[in-house]
Amino acid sequence: MTDYKNLIDGKMVDNGQWLEVLNPATEQVVGRVPSCGKEELDSAVAAARRAFTQWKKTTAEERQQVVQGIAAAIKENADELYRLLTSEQGKPHAQAQQEIYGAAGLAAAQSTLTLDDVINQDDDTRLSRTRRVPVGVVGGIVPWNFPIMMAIQKIVPALVAGCTIVLKPSPFTPLTTLRVAELIKDAVPAGTVNIITGEDTLGPLITEHPDIDKITFTGSTATGKKIMEGASGDLKRITLELGGNDASIVLPDADVQKVAEQLFWSSFSNAGQVCIAAKRIYIHEDIYDDLSKAIADYAKTVVVGDGSQQGTGVGPIQNKKQYERVLDLIQDAKDNGYKFLTGGDKDPSGTGYYVPITILDNPPEDARIVAEEQFGPVMPLMKFASVDEVIERANNSEYGLAGAVWTKDTDKGVEIAEQLETGTVWINEFMQLSPFAPFGGHKQSGFGAEYGIDGLKEFTYPQVITVKRDAAV
Numbered sequence: 001m002t003d004y005k006n007l008i009d010g011k012m013v014d015n016g017q018w019l020e021v022l023n024p025a026t027e028q029v030v031g032r033v034p035s036c037g038k039e040e041l042d043s044a045v046a047a048a049r050r051a052f053t054q055w056k057k058t059t060a061e062e063r064q065q066v067v068q069g070i071a072a073a074i075k076e077n078a079d080e081l082y083r084l085l086t087s088e089q090g091k092p093h094a095q096a097q098q099e100i101y102g103a104a105g106l107a108a109a110q111s112t113l114t115l116d117d118v119i120n121q122d123d124d125t126r127l128s129r130t131r132r133v134p135v136g137v138v139g140g141i142v143p144w145n146f147p148i149m150m151a152i153q154k155i156v157p158a159l160v161a162g163c164t165i166v167l168k169p170s171p172f173t174p175l176t177t178l179r180v181a182e183l184i185k186d187a188v189p190a191g192t193v194n195i196i197t198g199e200d201t202l203g204p205l206i207t208e209h210p211d212i213d214k215i216t217f218t219g220s221t222a223t224g225k226k227i228m229e230g231a232s233g234d235l236k237r238i239t240l241e242l243g244g245n246d247a248s249i250v251l252p253d254a255d256v257q258k259v260a261e262q263l264f265w266s267s268f269s270n271a272g273q274v275c276i277a278a279k280r281i282y283i284h285e286d287i288y289d290d291l292s293k294a295i296a297d298y299a300k301t302v303v304v305g306d307g308s309q310q311g312t313g314v315g316p317i318q319n320k321k322q323y324e325r326v327l328d329l330i331q332d333a334k335d336n337g338y339k340f341l342t343g344g345d346k347d348p349s350g351t352g353y354y355v356p357i358t359i360l361d362n363p364p365e366d367a368r369i370v371a372e373e374q375f376g377p378v379m380p381l382m383k384f385a386s387v388d389e390v391i392e393r394a395n396n397s398e399y400g401l402a403g404a405v406w407t408k409d410t411d412k413g414v415e416i417a418e419q420l421e422t423g424t425v426w427i428n429e430f431m432q433l434s435p436f437a438p439f440g441g442h443k444q445s446g447f448g449a450e451y452g453i454d455g456l457k458e459f460t461y462p463q464v465i466t467v468k469r470d471a472a473v
């Protein structure tokens with residue numbers, strides 16, 4: 001077991017109080033991190049504030065170089081990082097590798113984003129120009145499903161925009177983030193990036209801190225609402241990436257054999273603990289029987305187990321609370337007599353938070369497993385008859401994160417996509433995010449956006465400067 005330290009003002013530090021982190025595959029402690037409160041937060045925020053006075057004056061090229069240093073440090077240490085990530089998060093090694101390389105790639109790509117001045121008016125009367133100025137010190141709060149990707153998608157745009165940041169990982173998955181902190185410590189100027197760990201109670205202290213100017217948060221919708229409330233005291237800027245209940249719609253012309261495996265992974269990647277996983281799959285009645293059988297047959301070939309073992313496709317649920325929630329949803333489906341194509345039969349008493357791959361056969365629209373975000377390896381397949389009906393069912397949700405349409409007729413797919421009330425819709429693929437396209441939820445899936453120029457702008461204020469050219473002075 002290793003102790004991991006926090007990064008505050010360019011130094012790795014601890015306060016002598018520790019939180020233990022478990023491996024969800026074994027329920028054994030894999031590491032300890034500092035348990036911080038107000039005092040440590042105050043010193044991290046003060047360091048970020050001091051660093052901001054210099055960092056905001058740097059050029060875009062200087063900031064780009066620093067961010068590229070972060071990308072390089074992650075990439076060069078990817079082997080160590082992905083193993084550590086599996087040991088605390090549970091995801092299979094191949095998926096942990098994808099996350100680590102993905103985070104390095106995202107950092108490198110987003111380092112190139114710039115916010116150029118915009119000329120609003122340029123004539124004999126006046127020159128009016130909009131420039132973007134950094135908001136200041138950012139508080140970043142991230143969840144446990146993609147700890148490194150989420151940390152990077154907050155740290156990088158903050159730095160690129162000229163802000164400094166205090167980041168809090170989830171208490172369930174802080175180890176890899178603190179190892180990254182150690183690796184990037186010398187690549188970033190002291191105080192620009194601070195990473196501190198603590199229980200959930202550290203979150204509200206960040207949200208309400210008087211010297212933090214903006215909160216960027218990824219997590220559940222319930223916590224997002226608390227953050228919005230906490231940040232309202234001094235009208236902090238906020239970006240919220242929240243839950244989802246994404247619908248996939250499969251039209252009758254889709255090739256059953258070709259889409260079955262893709263649909264499976266669109267739901268079961270990271271054991272279903274992905275905000276943009278397909279959480280409801282609507283299949284046209286003409287191909288429902290064949291496709292549901294093909295997905296269930298494929299599911300039977302996928303191994304559920306310890307993510308560090310070769311051959312594992314689906315790892316454990318990341319933590320006990322979520323594990324119990326997923327088992328509760330399965331029990332609810334059993335109690336209601338819904339039909340299972342696979343799964344639903346596990347005794348939850350063994351070691352490790354394992355849930356069998358569970359696929360439900362056409363449960364009703366008001367079933368909890370359809371209406372709620374399951375965030376686990378449990379997927380409902382549902383039958384539909386007409387496009388109008390399925391669009392209405394897909395949109396019948398308080399969430400609006402993403403969705404997908406599967407069809408050979410891509411024009412038809414786009415026509416359906418334009419009627420879905422979500423921030424992203426994929427035609428014939430899933431979970432593809434571009435570093436240059438805005439990613440954000442409609443309705444209760446979020447507030448604002450990350451990624452691309454839209455995401456970067458959220459770390460800045462617009463400032464308009466006008467010069468009167470024909471002034472009588």
Ligand code: NAD
Nearest residue numbers: 142143144169170200203204219220223241242243244275
């Ligand atoms: P969570 O909301 O429980 O926790 C997220 C983070 O918030 C953690 O760091 C936690 O310590 C902190 N936190 C908890 N209470 C807080 C409070 N009152 N104030 C401030 N911070 C607080 O979410 P989770 O269980 O870690 O993650 C799962 C959820 O995240 C799912 O709903 C999932 O859909 C969502 N998610 C969304 C996206 C997206 O981009 N839209 C991505 C990943 C996960």
